[in-house]
Amino acid sequence: MFVEGKIISGEFDQSLNEFSLQRVKSFETQSIFKECQMEAVYNYLIKHERDSDGQIVTLYDQMLVRLTQSEINELISDLERVKSLYH
Template sequence: MFIQGHIISGEFDQSINEFSLQKVKNLFIESTISENQMTSIYNYLKKHEHINDGQVITLYDQLPILLSQEEIKLLLSDLEQVQSMYH
């Protein structure tokens, strides 16, 4: 099932219970995220969502992407949508 969020998009494969991340903001990527990884990302961002300066996430541990406080809230919404797909 394809998921188009505000910040991320990708394909959720229910048969193997995995999310394949395909896009973050305007950058195309290919990365598989397990349920545990998704939960860790969500919990970290939720804990720090009120930081006015936003957060920096990295893709492939090399490419930093700055997310504003508003983008963090949108990303949290996207992550909640993906988390609801895991079983």
């Protein structure tokens, strides 16, 4: 099932119970998230959602992508949608 969020998009594989992240903002990427990994990212963002300076996401351990406070909130919403797909 394809998931199109405001910050991320990717494919959720129900048979493998994993999410293949394909886009962060306007950047293409490829990462696989098991449920526990998605939960860890989500919990981190919840703890830091009020950080006025935002957050930095690293793609491929090289490219830094800045997220504003409002983008963090959008990403949290995107992650909640993906989290609901895990079984």
